[in-house]
Amino acid sequence: MAKIIFPEDFIWGAATSSYQIEGAFNEDGKGESIWDRFSHTPGKIENGDTGDIACDHYHLYREDIELMKEIGIRSYRFSTSWPRILPEGKGRVNQKGLDFYKRLVDNLLKANIRPMITLYHWDLPQALQDKGGWTNRDTAKYFAEYARLMFEEFNGLVDLWVTHNEPWVVAFEGHAFGNHAPGTKDFKTALQVAHHLLLSHGMAVDIFREEDLPGEIGITLNLTPAYPAGDSEKDVKAASLLDDYINAWFLSPVFKGSYPEELHHIYEQNLGAFTTQPGDMDIISRDIDFLGINYYSRMVVRHKPGDNLFNAEVVKMEDRPSTEMGWEIYPQGLYDILVRVNKEYTDKPLYITENGAAFDDKLTEEGKIHDEKRINYLGDHFKQAYKALKDGVPLRGYYVWSLMDNFEWAYGYSKRFGLIYVDYENGNRRFLKDSALWYREVIEKGQVEA
Numbered sequence: 060m061a062k063i064i065f066p067e068d069f070i071w072g073a074a075t076s077s078y079q080i081e082g083a084f085n086e087d088g089k090g091e092s093i094w095d096r097f098s099h100t101p102g103k104i105e106n107g108d109t110g111d112i113a114c115d116h117y118h119l120y121r122e123d124i125e126l127m128k129e130i131g132i133r134s135y136r137f138s139t140s141w142p143r144i145l146p147e148g149k150g151r152v153n154q155k156g157l158d159f160y161k162r163l164v165d166n167l168l169k170a171n172i173r174p175m176i177t178l179y180h181w182d183l184p185q186a187l188q189d190k191g192g193w194t195n196r197d198t199a200k201y202f203a204e205y206a207r208l209m210f211e212e213f214n215g216l217v218d219l220w221v222t223h224n225e226p227w228v229v230a231f232e233g234h235a236f237g238n239h240a241p242g243t244k245d246f247k248t249a250l251q252v253a254h255h256l257l258l259s260h261g262m263a264v265d266i267f268r269e270e271d272l273p274g275e276i277g278i279t280l281n282l283t284p285a286y287p288a289g290d291s292e293k294d295v296k297a298a299s300l301l302d303d304y305i306n307a308w309f310l311s312p313v314f315k316g317s318y319p320e321e322l323h324h325i326y327e328q329n330l331g332a333f334t335t336q337p338g339d340m341d342i343i344s345r346d347i348d349f350l351g352i353n354y355y356s357r358m359v360v361r362h363k364p365g366d367n368l369f370n371a372e373v374v375k376m377e378d379r380p381s382t383e384m385g386w387e388i389y390p391q392g393l394y395d396i397l398v399r400v401n402k403e404y405t406d407k408p409l410y411i412t413e414n415g416a417a418f419d420d421k422l423t424e425e426g427k428i429h430d431e432k433r434i435n436y437l438g439d440h441f442k443q444a445y446k447a448l449k450d451g452v453p454l455r456g457y458y459v460w461s462l463m464d465n466f467e468w469a470y471g472y473s474k475r476f477g478l479i480y481v482d483y484e485n486g487n488r489r490f491l492k493d494s495a496l497w498y499r500e501v502i503e504k505g506q507v508e509a
């Protein structure tokens with residue numbers, strides 16, 4: 060491949076989320092979130108870790124913005140904590156909570172860093188969970204009202220808005236498998252939750268249009284392309300169904316206004332229909348300005364009779380390089396999914412809103428972190444993104460997950476994804492990893508070494 064030079068205006072960024080970095084879980088009037096409740100429940104999180112303090116970003120955000128400037132990122136994707144702003148999820152506004160985000164955005168703009176706000180990155184107000192959470196259709200309405208408040212408060216300051224981060228994870232990890240908050244384990248409940256999440260997305264888009272705001276609105280989906288283990292028809296079928304279960308189940312409603320037909324039929328036959336109302340699919344598929352894609356790895360799938368509704372199982376790629384999460388390193392999957400989304404679903408602009416890797420980072424005596432594995436991982440994925448760009452995919456930007464090491468959900472602080480190392484044991488000190496210094500060069504030159 061010839062020299063890899065990205066467009067001058069390519070939006071190089073980094074991403075985080077509120078519960079994973081902020082801490083101050085009960086400070087300045089913030090309401091409880093379902094992740095506060097879940098992480099305080101014994102046995103849910105590795106080492107009994109919680110987000111009570113996390114990276115203490117709530118107090119250290121100015122220092123963190125200085126580090127963003129040092130790395131030279133052009134945009135910073137973060138999420139706002141719904142219960143920090145609306146402690147009960149609706150009604151009373153916690154002005155101190157809102158003021159934190161006002162200060163954060165003001166300082167980002169002063170640093171010439173473009174904010175991208177994700178309105179929901181999993182931390183639902185517990186008060187709404189107590190009323191059924193996402194199983195309750197009313198929560199979609201309350202989400203839209205929270206979105207309206209944010210659009211009005213940040214009108215003219217923030218012009219990149221993401222409604223939801225990964226509705227698949229919220230629905231299935233949170234409601235089918237129980238690995239995430241609120242921790243229920245019922246597949247049909249997960250389908251109902253997915254529907255209400257998508258509905259709330261569409262309702263927020265309607266309000267964004269109504270408020271006639273400058274800027275763009277989209278949604279972020281975790282897309283994991285599935286590849287058949289063998290070329291048998293059964294393997295191909297199994298891969299296609301798992302691919303629909305993770306990817307098309309969300310892409311199709313948002314861009315085509317309907318659930319994938321065959322899988323919808325399988326669910327209805329085996330689980331009965333989840334509750335919808337006439338017009339829901341029209342709301343869900345309202346026109347959006349961009350799609351955010353979170354890509355980490357692929358799935359290799361083979362036929363496995365009777366194992367699940369899909370008669371499929373994911374094959375562990377033992378002989379392939381993988382990250383600390385056990386996810387196979389497969390950069391080509393990023394190219395494949397970018398091209399497929401552009402070909403099969405939308406010609407709207409795309410952002411890679413998350414891509415990154417956890418490796419076993421060690422802080423040296425000199426305060427260095429030689430994370431060459433992360434440099435290689437990111438470089439290989441940047442090259443695939445570039446290949447998609449050259450093939451005509453309207454890719455506008457790339458947000459590395461993550462700006463800093465943070466609370467990795469059920470894994471607690473045991474997994475490090477950051478460009479910045481966080482020394483939790485010593486006052487949450489921050490250290491730029493080698494990958495941060497490498498990223499600075501890539502951004503400056505707009506170039507990745509071939």
Ligand SMILES: OC[C@@H]1[C@@H](O)[C@H](O)[C@@H](O)c2[nH]c(CCc3ccccc3)c[n+]21
Pocket residue numbers: 076079224225228232281353355413460467468476
């Ligand atoms: O695991 C790394 C990151 C999380 O820290 C982010 O909060 C989240 O947006 C995110 N999504 C994915 C891929 C989807 C996934 C997440 C969790 C469990 C299974 C799949 C990886 N990540």
